[in-house]
Amino acid sequence: MNKNLLFDEIDKLISLSWMQEKQFVKYGEMRYALLGYNDLDIAKWESEHGKPVLDTRPNDYFSIQKISKALEAKISQVPKEIHVSSPLFQDWQVGVKHSLKQIMGSECIMLLKSGTEANLIATDMLSHKNIPVYFDKHTHATTRCGFNLARGRMLESIEVFKKALNRLEKSNTSEEDIRRIIQKPLLKILESVGFYSFNHNDYDDLDEQIKKHGPGVVYTEGLFSVYGDLLNPEIAEIAKKHDCSLVIDESHSLFGTATSDLTINRTLPAKADILTASLSKAGCSLLGVIGLQPEFFEKRYIYLEKKLNRPLTDAERERAKLSLFNLFRRHTIFVFSNAPSDIEESGLQARMNFLFQNPERRAILLDKTKYIREKIRNAGIKLFS
Numbered sequence: 240m241n242k243n244l245l246f247d248e249i250d251k252l253i254s255l256s257w258m259q260e261k262q263f264v265k266y267g268e269m270r271y272a273l274l275g276y277n278d279l280d281i282a283k284w285e286s287e288h289g290k291p292v293l294d295t296r297p298n299d300y301f302s303i304q305k306i307s308k309a310l311e312a313k314i315s316q317v318p319k320e321i322h323v324s325s326p327l328f329q330d331w332q333v334g335v336k337h338s339l340k341q342i343m344g345s346e347c348i349m350l351l352k353s354g355t356e357a358n359l360i361a362t363d364m365l366s367h368k369n370i371p372v373y374f375d376k377h378t379h380a381t382t383r384c385g386f387n388l389a390r391g392r393m394l395e396s397i398e399v400f401k402k403a404l405n406r407l408e409k410s411n412t413s414e415e416d417i418r419r420i421i422q423k424p425l426l427k428i429l430e431s432v433g434f435y436s437f438n439h440n441d442y443d444d445l446d447e448q449i450k451k452h453g454p455g456v457v458y459t460e461g462l463f464s465v466y467g468d469l470l471n472p473e474i475a476e477i478a479k480k481h482d483c484s485l486v487i488d489e490s491h492s493l494f495g496t497a498t499s500d501l502t503i504n505r506t507l508p509a510k511a512d513i514l515t516a517s518l519s520k521a522g523c524s525l526l527g528v529i530g531l532q533p534e535f536f537e538k539r540y541i542y543l544e545k546k547l548n549r550p551l552t553d554a555e556r557e558r559a560k561l562s563l564f565n566l567f568r569r570h571t572i573f574v575f576s577n578a579p580s581d582i583e584e585s586g587l588q589a590r591m592n593f594l595f596q597n598p599e600r601r602a603i604l605l606d607k608t609k610y611i612r613e614k615i616r617n618a619g620i621k622l623f624s
Protein backbone atom coordinates (compact mmCIF):
# COMPACT_ATOMS: atom_id res chain seq x y z
CA MET A 240 0.00 0.00 0.00
CA ASN A 241 1.18 3.49 -0.83
CA LYS A 242 2.43 5.27 2.31
CA ASN A 243 0.31 8.38 1.64
CA LEU A 244 -2.81 6.28 1.39
CA LEU A 245 -1.88 4.35 4.47
CA PHE A 246 -1.54 7.47 6.58
CA ASP A 247 -4.76 8.95 5.20
CA GLU A 248 -6.52 5.73 6.04
CA ILE A 249 -5.16 5.68 9.57
CA ASP A 250 -6.12 9.32 9.96
CA LYS A 251 -9.66 8.67 8.91
CA LEU A 252 -10.11 5.68 11.12
CA ILE A 253 -8.38 6.66 14.30
CA SER A 254 -10.39 9.09 16.30
CA LEU A 255 -7.98 11.90 16.94
CA SER A 256 -10.25 13.34 19.59
CA TRP A 257 -9.66 10.14 21.54
CA MET A 258 -5.96 10.79 21.31
CA GLN A 259 -6.44 14.36 22.50
CA GLU A 260 -8.60 13.17 25.32
CA LYS A 261 -5.87 10.78 26.40
CA GLN A 262 -3.20 13.43 25.75
CA PHE A 263 -1.66 11.23 23.13
CA VAL A 264 -0.45 14.07 20.99
CA LYS A 265 2.38 13.18 18.72
CA TYR A 266 3.60 13.91 15.24
CA GLY A 267 5.17 11.66 12.68
CA GLU A 268 8.53 12.08 11.08
CA MET A 269 7.48 10.14 8.02
CA ARG A 270 4.36 12.20 7.64
CA TYR A 271 6.40 15.39 7.78
CA ALA A 272 8.76 14.05 5.17
CA LEU A 273 5.78 13.21 2.97
CA LEU A 274 4.18 16.60 3.40
CA GLY A 275 7.39 18.55 3.11
CA TYR A 276 7.10 20.06 6.58
CA ASN A 277 10.00 20.30 8.98
CA ASP A 278 10.15 20.16 12.77
CA LEU A 279 9.65 23.89 13.16
CA ASP A 280 6.32 23.73 11.40
CA ILE A 281 4.58 21.52 13.95
CA ALA A 282 2.48 24.25 15.48
CA LYS A 283 1.69 25.66 12.02
CA TRP A 284 0.66 22.25 10.74
CA GLU A 285 -1.52 21.63 13.76
CA SER A 286 -3.21 25.01 13.55
CA GLU A 287 -3.78 24.64 9.80
CA HIS A 288 -5.21 21.16 10.13
CA GLY A 289 -6.82 21.56 13.51
CA LYS A 290 -5.57 18.23 14.77
CA PRO A 291 -2.54 16.63 16.33
CA VAL A 292 -0.62 13.94 14.53
CA LEU A 293 1.19 10.82 15.50
CA ASP A 294 4.90 11.05 16.34
CA THR A 295 6.74 7.90 15.36
CA ARG A 296 10.18 9.14 16.38
CA PRO A 297 10.68 9.07 20.13
CA ASN A 298 11.03 5.96 22.26
CA ASP A 299 9.21 7.58 25.16
CA TYR A 300 6.70 4.75 25.60
CA PHE A 301 5.40 5.94 28.98
CA SER A 302 5.62 9.67 28.26
CA ILE A 303 8.09 10.20 31.11
CA GLN A 304 11.10 11.75 29.39
CA LYS A 305 10.29 15.26 30.57
CA ILE A 306 8.83 14.63 34.02
CA SER A 307 10.09 17.35 36.32
CA LYS A 308 11.80 14.96 38.73
CA ALA A 309 13.96 13.56 35.88
CA LEU A 310 14.86 17.03 34.59
CA GLU A 311 15.72 18.25 38.09
CA ALA A 312 17.82 15.15 38.78
CA LYS A 313 19.73 15.59 35.52
CA ILE A 314 20.32 19.31 36.08
CA SER A 315 21.61 18.64 39.60
CA GLN A 316 24.32 16.42 38.10
CA VAL A 317 25.55 18.95 35.52
CA PRO A 318 28.06 20.77 37.78
CA LYS A 319 29.35 17.45 39.16
CA GLU A 320 29.78 15.55 35.93
CA ILE A 321 33.14 14.04 34.99
CA HIS A 322 33.69 11.80 31.98
CA VAL A 323 35.13 8.70 33.60
CA SER A 324 37.47 6.86 31.28
CA SER A 325 36.10 3.38 32.03
CA PRO A 326 33.06 1.87 33.78
CA LEU A 327 35.63 -0.08 35.82
CA PHE A 328 36.49 3.12 37.70
CA GLN A 329 32.90 4.14 38.25
CA ASP A 330 31.71 2.30 41.28
CA TRP A 331 29.04 4.77 42.38
CA GLN A 332 25.75 4.77 40.38
CA VAL A 333 24.77 2.02 42.79
CA GLY A 334 21.15 3.14 43.13
CA VAL A 335 20.33 2.58 39.47
CA LYS A 336 22.21 -0.71 39.35
CA HIS A 337 20.33 -1.93 42.39
CA SER A 338 16.95 -0.93 40.90
CA LEU A 339 17.76 -2.58 37.56
CA LYS A 340 18.94 -5.71 39.33
CA GLN A 341 15.61 -5.95 41.12
CA ILE A 342 13.52 -5.23 38.02
CA MET A 343 15.43 -7.73 35.90
CA GLY A 344 15.88 -10.32 38.64
CA SER A 345 19.62 -10.36 37.88
CA GLU A 346 22.53 -11.52 40.00
CA CYS A 347 24.91 -8.97 38.47
CA ILE A 348 24.33 -5.87 36.38
CA MET A 349 26.59 -4.08 33.93
CA LEU A 350 25.53 -0.51 33.24
CA LEU A 351 26.63 0.66 29.79
CA LYS A 352 26.22 3.64 27.50
CA SER A 353 23.82 1.95 25.09
CA GLY A 354 21.94 -1.19 24.13
CA THR A 355 24.40 -1.57 21.27
CA GLU A 356 27.26 -1.94 23.75
CA ALA A 357 25.22 -4.44 25.75
CA ASN A 358 24.56 -6.60 22.67
CA LEU A 359 28.13 -6.36 21.41
CA ILE A 360 29.49 -7.54 24.75
CA ALA A 361 26.92 -10.31 25.23
CA THR A 362 27.35 -11.74 21.72
CA ASP A 363 31.13 -11.48 21.76
CA MET A 364 31.50 -13.03 25.22
CA LEU A 365 29.33 -16.03 24.45
CA SER A 366 30.59 -16.84 20.96
CA HIS A 367 33.33 -19.42 21.07
CA LYS A 368 34.71 -21.95 18.64
CA ASN A 369 32.57 -25.05 18.41
CA ILE A 370 29.64 -23.50 20.25
CA PRO A 371 26.79 -22.97 17.80
CA VAL A 372 24.87 -19.72 17.97
CA TYR A 373 21.17 -19.65 17.06
CA PHE A 374 19.38 -16.38 16.49
CA ASP A 375 15.86 -15.42 15.51
CA LYS A 376 15.73 -13.91 12.00
CA HIS A 377 14.21 -10.77 13.48
CA THR A 378 16.92 -10.30 16.09
CA HIS A 379 18.14 -6.73 16.23
CA ALA A 380 20.95 -5.51 13.96
CA THR A 381 23.22 -4.78 16.92
CA THR A 382 23.20 -8.46 17.87
CA ARG A 383 24.26 -9.40 14.35
CA CYS A 384 26.98 -6.80 14.57
CA GLY A 385 28.26 -8.63 17.67
CA PHE A 386 28.23 -11.94 15.81
CA ASN A 387 30.44 -10.43 13.14
CA LEU A 388 32.80 -9.22 15.83
CA ALA A 389 32.96 -12.75 17.23
CA ARG A 390 33.38 -14.23 13.75
CA GLY A 391 36.33 -11.93 13.17
CA ARG A 392 37.90 -13.01 16.45
CA MET A 393 37.49 -16.67 15.54
CA LEU A 394 38.93 -16.19 12.12
CA GLU A 395 42.03 -14.73 13.69
CA SER A 396 43.17 -18.30 14.21
CA ILE A 397 43.45 -18.54 10.45
CA GLU A 398 46.59 -16.45 10.88
CA VAL A 399 48.13 -19.47 12.56
CA PHE A 400 47.44 -21.45 9.39
CA LYS A 401 48.98 -18.77 7.24
CA LYS A 402 52.21 -19.09 9.20
CA ALA A 403 52.12 -22.89 8.86
CA LEU A 404 51.48 -22.45 5.16
CA ASN A 405 54.57 -20.22 4.83
CA ARG A 406 56.66 -22.80 6.56
CA LEU A 407 55.36 -25.58 4.28
CA GLU A 408 56.04 -23.50 1.17
CA LYS A 409 59.59 -22.91 2.28
CA SER A 410 60.07 -26.65 2.86
CA ASN A 411 59.43 -27.39 -0.82
CA THR A 412 56.26 -29.39 -0.09
CA SER A 413 54.23 -29.89 -3.25
CA GLU A 414 51.18 -27.69 -3.80
CA GLU A 415 48.92 -30.68 -3.73
CA ASP A 416 50.31 -31.84 -0.38
CA ILE A 417 50.03 -28.35 1.09
CA ARG A 418 46.37 -28.22 0.07
CA ARG A 419 45.77 -31.63 1.60
CA ILE A 420 47.52 -30.78 4.87
CA ILE A 421 45.95 -27.35 5.29
CA GLN A 422 42.49 -27.86 3.87
CA LYS A 423 41.03 -30.12 6.52
CA PRO A 424 41.91 -28.11 9.65
CA LEU A 425 41.03 -24.90 7.83
CA LEU A 426 37.59 -26.22 6.97
CA LYS A 427 37.19 -27.31 10.56
CA ILE A 428 37.81 -23.77 11.77
CA LEU A 429 35.38 -22.33 9.28
CA GLU A 430 32.75 -24.87 10.22
CA SER A 431 33.25 -24.16 13.90
CA VAL A 432 32.10 -20.58 13.32
CA GLY A 433 28.52 -21.76 13.52
CA PHE A 434 25.94 -18.97 13.41
CA TYR A 435 22.48 -20.21 12.47
CA SER A 436 19.37 -18.09 12.09
CA PHE A 437 15.99 -19.68 12.74
CA ASN A 438 12.64 -18.59 11.36
CA HIS A 439 11.00 -15.89 13.38
CA ASN A 440 9.56 -17.28 16.63
CA ASP A 441 9.54 -20.74 15.00
CA TYR A 442 9.82 -23.39 17.70
CA ASP A 443 10.10 -26.30 15.24
CA ASP A 444 12.79 -24.68 13.13
CA LEU A 445 14.90 -23.94 16.22
CA ASP A 446 14.35 -27.49 17.47
CA GLU A 447 15.51 -28.96 14.17
CA GLN A 448 18.57 -26.75 13.96
CA ILE A 449 19.72 -27.54 17.50
CA LYS A 450 19.25 -31.26 16.82
CA LYS A 451 21.47 -30.85 13.75
CA HIS A 452 24.24 -28.66 15.15
CA GLY A 453 24.11 -29.35 18.90
CA PRO A 454 23.51 -27.24 22.03
CA GLY A 455 24.74 -23.66 22.01
CA VAL A 456 23.47 -20.14 22.64
CA VAL A 457 20.01 -18.93 21.56
CA TYR A 458 19.53 -15.22 20.98
CA THR A 459 16.11 -13.64 20.72
CA GLU A 460 14.06 -10.61 21.75
CA GLY A 461 11.31 -10.07 24.32
CA LEU A 462 9.23 -7.65 22.26
CA PHE A 463 10.47 -7.60 18.68
CA SER A 464 11.48 -4.25 17.26
CA VAL A 465 10.59 -5.37 13.73
CA TYR A 466 6.85 -6.21 13.96
CA GLY A 467 6.16 -5.47 17.60
CA ASP A 468 5.22 -9.04 18.46
CA LEU A 469 6.16 -10.91 21.62
CA LEU A 470 8.61 -13.74 22.06
CA ASN A 471 6.98 -17.14 21.69
CA PRO A 472 7.53 -18.73 25.14
CA GLU A 473 8.12 -22.10 23.44
CA ILE A 474 11.40 -20.76 22.07
CA ALA A 475 12.66 -20.44 25.64
CA GLU A 476 11.39 -23.92 26.43
CA ILE A 477 13.10 -25.54 23.47
CA ALA A 478 16.36 -23.73 24.23
CA LYS A 479 16.33 -25.06 27.77
CA LYS A 480 15.21 -28.54 26.69
CA HIS A 481 18.38 -28.78 24.61
CA ASP A 482 20.56 -27.33 27.36
CA CYS A 483 21.27 -24.14 25.44
CA SER A 484 21.98 -20.78 27.02
CA LEU A 485 19.28 -18.23 26.37
CA VAL A 486 19.92 -14.52 25.78
CA ILE A 487 16.96 -12.15 25.49
CA ASP A 488 17.15 -8.55 24.33
CA GLU A 489 14.51 -6.79 26.43
CA SER A 490 15.07 -3.31 24.97
CA HIS A 491 11.40 -2.86 24.08
CA SER A 492 9.82 -4.90 26.86
CA LEU A 493 11.77 -3.68 29.90
CA PHE A 494 9.68 -1.87 32.55
CA GLY A 495 6.54 -3.68 31.40
CA THR A 496 5.64 -2.07 28.08
CA ALA A 497 3.87 -5.18 26.79
CA THR A 498 2.93 -7.29 29.78
CA SER A 499 1.96 -6.72 33.39
CA ASP A 500 5.42 -7.95 34.37
CA LEU A 501 8.45 -5.70 34.31
CA THR A 502 10.30 -8.03 31.94
CA ILE A 503 9.15 -10.65 29.43
CA ASN A 504 11.60 -13.05 31.05
CA ARG A 505 9.47 -13.15 34.21
CA THR A 506 6.56 -14.50 32.17
CA LEU A 507 8.50 -17.37 30.56
CA PRO A 508 8.27 -21.02 31.54
CA ALA A 509 12.07 -21.27 31.11
CA LYS A 510 14.22 -18.34 32.11
CA ALA A 511 17.01 -16.55 30.27
CA ASP A 512 20.66 -16.76 31.28
CA ILE A 513 21.41 -13.25 30.14
CA LEU A 514 19.25 -10.20 29.49
CA THR A 515 20.37 -7.21 27.48
CA ALA A 516 18.52 -3.93 26.99
CA SER A 517 18.74 -0.45 25.66
CA LEU A 518 17.50 1.93 28.35
CA SER A 519 16.76 4.56 25.73
CA LYS A 520 13.29 3.19 24.97
CA ALA A 521 10.91 3.11 27.93
CA GLY A 522 13.68 4.45 30.20
CA CYS A 523 14.37 7.46 27.92
CA SER A 524 18.06 7.47 28.93
CA LEU A 525 21.15 7.07 26.81
CA LEU A 526 22.20 3.91 28.62
CA GLY A 527 22.21 0.15 28.19
CA VAL A 528 22.33 -2.81 30.52
CA ILE A 529 23.40 -6.44 30.72
CA GLY A 530 21.80 -8.58 33.39
CA LEU A 531 23.60 -11.80 34.29
CA GLN A 532 20.80 -13.98 35.58
CA PRO A 533 20.89 -16.62 38.36
CA GLU A 534 20.53 -19.36 35.69
CA PHE A 535 23.79 -18.22 34.10
CA PHE A 536 25.75 -18.62 37.32
CA GLU A 537 23.97 -21.85 38.22
CA LYS A 538 25.43 -23.47 35.09
CA ARG A 539 28.92 -22.56 36.27
CA TYR A 540 28.31 -23.95 39.76
CA ILE A 541 27.03 -27.24 38.34
CA TYR A 542 30.09 -27.49 36.10
CA LEU A 543 32.47 -26.87 39.01
CA GLU A 544 30.65 -29.30 41.29
CA LYS A 545 30.90 -31.99 38.64
CA LYS A 546 34.59 -31.28 38.27
CA LEU A 547 35.26 -31.34 42.02
CA ASN A 548 32.79 -34.14 42.59
CA ARG A 549 31.34 -32.40 45.65
CA PRO A 550 29.05 -29.46 46.44
CA LEU A 551 30.62 -25.98 46.46
CA THR A 552 30.89 -24.10 49.73
CA ASP A 553 29.20 -20.69 49.96
CA ALA A 554 32.60 -19.01 49.70
CA GLU A 555 33.47 -21.03 46.59
CA ARG A 556 30.17 -20.14 44.98
CA GLU A 557 30.78 -16.47 45.70
CA ARG A 558 34.28 -16.70 44.23
CA ALA A 559 33.00 -18.51 41.12
CA LYS A 560 30.32 -15.86 40.66
CA LEU A 561 32.79 -13.00 40.96
CA SER A 562 35.27 -14.55 38.56
CA LEU A 563 32.57 -15.05 35.91
CA PHE A 564 31.32 -11.51 36.40
CA ASN A 565 34.87 -10.19 36.16
CA LEU A 566 35.35 -12.02 32.89
CA PHE A 567 32.56 -9.87 31.43
CA ARG A 568 33.99 -6.78 33.08
CA ARG A 569 37.27 -7.39 31.26
CA HIS A 570 35.62 -7.01 27.85
CA THR A 571 37.31 -4.37 25.69
CA ILE A 572 34.18 -2.20 25.55
CA PHE A 573 33.86 -2.24 29.33
CA VAL A 574 37.50 -1.48 30.02
CA PHE A 575 38.49 0.88 27.24
CA SER A 576 35.37 2.93 26.53
CA ASN A 577 33.92 5.81 28.59
CA ALA A 578 31.68 5.12 31.57
CA PRO A 579 27.93 5.86 31.41
CA SER A 580 27.12 9.47 32.19
CA ASP A 581 25.94 10.41 35.70
CA ILE A 582 23.46 12.81 34.16
CA GLU A 583 21.75 10.02 32.23
CA GLU A 584 21.93 7.75 35.24
CA SER A 585 20.22 10.24 37.53
CA GLY A 586 17.47 10.85 34.93
CA LEU A 587 16.89 7.11 34.65
CA GLN A 588 16.66 6.68 38.42
CA ALA A 589 14.05 9.45 38.65
CA ARG A 590 12.00 7.90 35.82
CA MET A 591 12.17 4.45 37.37
CA ASN A 592 10.98 5.86 40.71
CA PHE A 593 8.15 7.58 38.88
CA LEU A 594 7.13 4.36 37.13
CA PHE A 595 7.09 2.46 40.43
CA GLN A 596 4.90 5.13 41.96
CA ASN A 597 2.62 5.29 38.93
CA PRO A 598 2.01 1.71 37.77
CA GLU A 599 -1.09 2.84 35.89
CA ARG A 600 1.22 4.23 33.18
CA ARG A 601 1.77 0.65 32.03
CA ALA A 602 -1.96 -0.03 31.81
CA ILE A 603 -2.47 3.23 29.88
CA LEU A 604 0.22 2.27 27.36
CA LEU A 605 -1.28 -1.18 26.83
CA ASP A 606 -4.71 0.41 26.41
CA LYS A 607 -3.45 2.86 23.78
CA THR A 608 -1.55 0.14 21.95
CA LYS A 609 -4.59 -2.13 21.87
CA TYR A 610 -6.80 0.67 20.59
CA ILE A 611 -4.48 1.76 17.79
CA ARG A 612 -3.74 -1.78 16.68
CA GLU A 613 -7.44 -2.54 16.51
CA LYS A 614 -8.11 0.56 14.43
CA ILE A 615 -5.26 -0.22 12.07
CA ARG A 616 -6.52 -3.80 11.70
CA ASN A 617 -10.07 -2.57 11.10
CA ALA A 618 -8.71 -0.36 8.33
CA GLY A 619 -7.73 -3.57 6.54
CA ILE A 620 -4.05 -3.01 7.10
CA LYS A 621 -2.25 -6.23 7.89
CA LEU A 622 -0.33 -6.31 11.14
CA PHE A 623 2.23 -9.02 11.43
CA SER A 624 1.49 -9.70 15.06
Ligand SMILES: Cc1ncc(COP(=O)(O)O)c(C=O)c1O
Nearest residue numbers: 353354355379381464490517519
Ligand atom coordinates in the same frame (compact mmCIF):
# COMPACT_ATOMS: atom_id res chain seq x y z
C1 LIG B 1 16.01 -4.50 20.16
C2 LIG B 1 17.07 -3.45 20.23
N1 LIG B 1 18.26 -3.79 20.76
C3 LIG B 1 19.27 -2.89 20.85
C4 LIG B 1 19.12 -1.59 20.38
C5 LIG B 1 20.26 -0.64 20.45
O1 LIG B 1 20.10 0.20 21.55
P1 LIG B 1 20.81 1.63 21.64
O2 LIG B 1 20.06 2.54 20.73
O3 LIG B 1 20.67 2.02 23.09
O4 LIG B 1 22.22 1.45 21.23
C6 LIG B 1 17.89 -1.20 19.84
C7 LIG B 1 17.72 0.18 19.35
O5 LIG B 1 17.06 0.50 18.44
C8 LIG B 1 16.85 -2.16 19.74
O6 LIG B 1 15.68 -1.85 19.19
